[in-house]
Amino acid sequence: MEEKDILRGGQFLVKETPCEDVFTPEDFSEEQQMMKEAVKEFNDREIIPHKNRFENKDYALTEEVMRKAGELGFLGVAVPEAYGGLGMGFVSTMLTCDYISSGTGSFSTAFGAHTGIGTMPITLYGTEEQKKKYVPKLATGEWFGAYCLTEPGAGSDANSGKTTATLSEDGKSYKINGQKMWISNAGFCNIMIVFARIEDDKNITGFIVEYDKNNPNGVTLGEEEHKLGIRASSTRQVFFSDTVVPVENMLSTRGNGFKIAMNALNVGRIKLAAACLDSQRRITTEAVKYATERKQFKTPIAEFGAIKLKLAEMATNAYVGESASYRAAKNIEDRIAIREASGNTHQEAELKGVEEYAIECSILKVAVSEDVQNCADEGIQIFGGMGFSEETPMEAAWRDARIARIYEGTNEINRMLSVGMLIKKAMKGHVDLLNPAMKVADELTGIPSFETPDFSELFSEEKELIAKLKKVFLMVAGAAIQKFGPDIEKHQQLLTAASNILIEIYMAESAILRTEKNAKRFGQESQEHQIAMTQLYLYNAVDIITKNAKEGIISFAEGDEQRMMLMGLKRFTKYYNMPNVVALRTQIANKLNEENAYCF
Structure with missing residues (x-):
């Protein structure tokens, strides 16, 4: 694998990624599929049936199930074989974390803390003696x-x-x-x-x-x-x-x-995103099942438009979070392989591989932790009064989801970090933000084209829109950095707005690339609902980006500069063919209702 084949961390903002270059869950190898099924089966057998015991603070059960996970090798997926682990790649460790985490947040937290910040620092920073002494015991669940x-x-x-x-x-x-x-x-x-x-x-x-x-x-x-x-x-x-x-x-x-603490947290952040994915799939499935059974006015509530709206948004966010998480995981795995091939030890390669994509790790942590909370919140709402009862699964899911926005660095801190790290990378010359930002500034004073582009190919308009949304970030961040210089870190509300723009660009682009790749190889018809989810997510992302960019612009620009940037914002967020979002949501929800489960 040549280094030029994969983008460096943060470069997604200034370089186009061909859809063939992204990894998707549809690319799981046979070994990874087997691991996924084994982990799901473990979750269904050892965790979900005992939900009440976990909710009643049965700490001994958590320890017992952790030992069983160790016996099956799940605690050592990321640990090199030399120290008693399975030595599988980064994608496989994400996959394990994803599917083992949805039974209850209690086990998910114990698993994540042990395999991530409990074991990883020794694997990545320990001496040979330390690794030989401690890691095999941690990998097997003996300790x-x-x-x-x-x-x-x-x-x-x-x-x-x-x-x-x-x-x-x-x-x-x-x-x-x-x-x-x-x-x-x-x-x-x-x-x-x-x-x-x-x-x-x-x-x-x-x-x-x-x-x-x-x-x-x-x-x-x-x-x-x-x-x-x-x-x-x-x-x-x-x-x-x-x-x-x-x-x-x-x-x-x-x-x-x-440095150890910060790097351990980078790994923890992307793993935390993974740990929120299957929870969203399961919450959506539970909500769909309830909505198809619950009748009001002699009609299943799943057939009401207000419920379809909720189900469609829940499923869409789960699909997009999954798309972005596995895209980044494979980038990290590839970067580790490149470093090992160039002579780095496994320790050095993994450390630098994860550090390279620290921006993406922070983006994912924020986006997916907020999506799982919203998903559980809407799940309660669909269940109505029953959702508020401990007898149904929603209230526990909602309570468990709440911590995800706090640990591994609060979402506020991670928002600051994502933009701060991007600016640092630009200063070091790892990501060229300056030239693209200057081009966007020139474009603002130029005469816009009034021609309607040819949008006959799948996602041609969506990809054009993503390219323009990247210009929004460069316009706002470029002007803000020019105005405040190093003092920009004192302007936290502005950084929060910039971060929200950055997050939506990465998430929306990841969904487009995954769906485009799958439409090309499996046929467009097979992806009609995924296309709908991708278009729906982008529509929502444009709204979020418009609001945050406007807020950012009027916080630091005045007079002609402000007017020019607001006109640029209008130009860069313009659809030529506005999607019918009500029809998109209805299409997605109808598919969920037909399958009676999250089915993407």
Whole structure:
């Protein structure tokens, strides 16, 4: 594979991607299909039938099911074979996370915390000795991992933690003192990745801390937190009082903890998007089933237009989230392969591969976590009064979904990050934003073409519109950077608006590319409902982009500049042939009702 074949992170904004170059769920290999079926079967057997026990805070059940997942190899999908894992690629790890996560948010959180931030830091930053000692036990579920970063005073500002690590006089160990909170898996973990500050270091340092409740070594656990959702996910405070950690258990180098934390979160973000996908499919299926059975005025409510609107939007967002998540996952997998081929170790290749697409990871985390919440919210609404009852699945799904917008970095932080990282990449010359932004600025003062383009091919208008929406981002972000320079990071409402534009471009384009690829190979007829969902999503995206761009423009531009940019916005968001969204939604909902399930 040549490097020029795949775009670098963030380049989707300034380069066109041929549909043949994107990976879609329809491209799963036979091995991946088998893994998907195995994981779904596990979920249906071990998790979904015990939903009430999870909701009633049965922490022992979470631990028991995690052990079973370990025995089947699901905890070691991403772990190299040399350390007892299956050594499968990044797409397969996403797939496992996707289909294992929909039974309950409690198990999903335990699984994600263990396989991601509990195991990954050692796999990616550990010495050979550390990996041999700890990773095989984590990969098989013999031991479980937790990740101790957040403190009462250090949440989004992760590097401001007060926990200390003091070197002993003989130089053989560190003593850790401090307090961590919101620690997933704390109640049954054997290893904690703990971040602490040595002396007055600018950055925190990571340590691998073994925990044995029979010999706690100065580690005390708080009581289980009682939470809105993810009720059987063990979440506790952890207190360290002169906890002795051998010097050889430092993870990576002194002061490298902040970087470890940030890179672990990049992986966590895209995996969190994956963990929200099957929940959307299942919620949509439950809502469809209920709507076809529930009759009012002698008619199934599924036949009412107001319900069709909800079902169509729920299914559309699930389809688009899936399209974008697997597109990015394959880009990461390909980048890892390129780096390994050029001589990087697996550790270096995976770290750099994920870091390369940190912008996309943040975009996906925000978009899909918000979609799953909306999906569950509409699910409750379709169930009506029954949706508010614990007897139906919707209220638990809604409560579990709520945390997804908070952990792995809040969505507000991730919005700032996506635009901030893009600007940094532009400064480093990794993504050329300057020249395209200057072209757009010139275009604003030029005379627009009044010719109607030829839109005879599938998605020709939609792709033209995506290209224009990219100009909207370049116009707004370019002018804002010119005006504020490095101070732009102080203008958070403006960055939020820019981020919303960026998110919608990536999500809408991903859906177009997936559907176009599948229409070309399976025939357009086979994709008629996917085409409808893609067109519906783009229509909604244009509205969101228009609102956010307008808000951004009037926040910093005045007079002629403002008028010119608002005229440009009108030009760049113009449809030649407006889709009939009511007809699109009806078409999608009718298909769902006919199949009595999410069927895409």
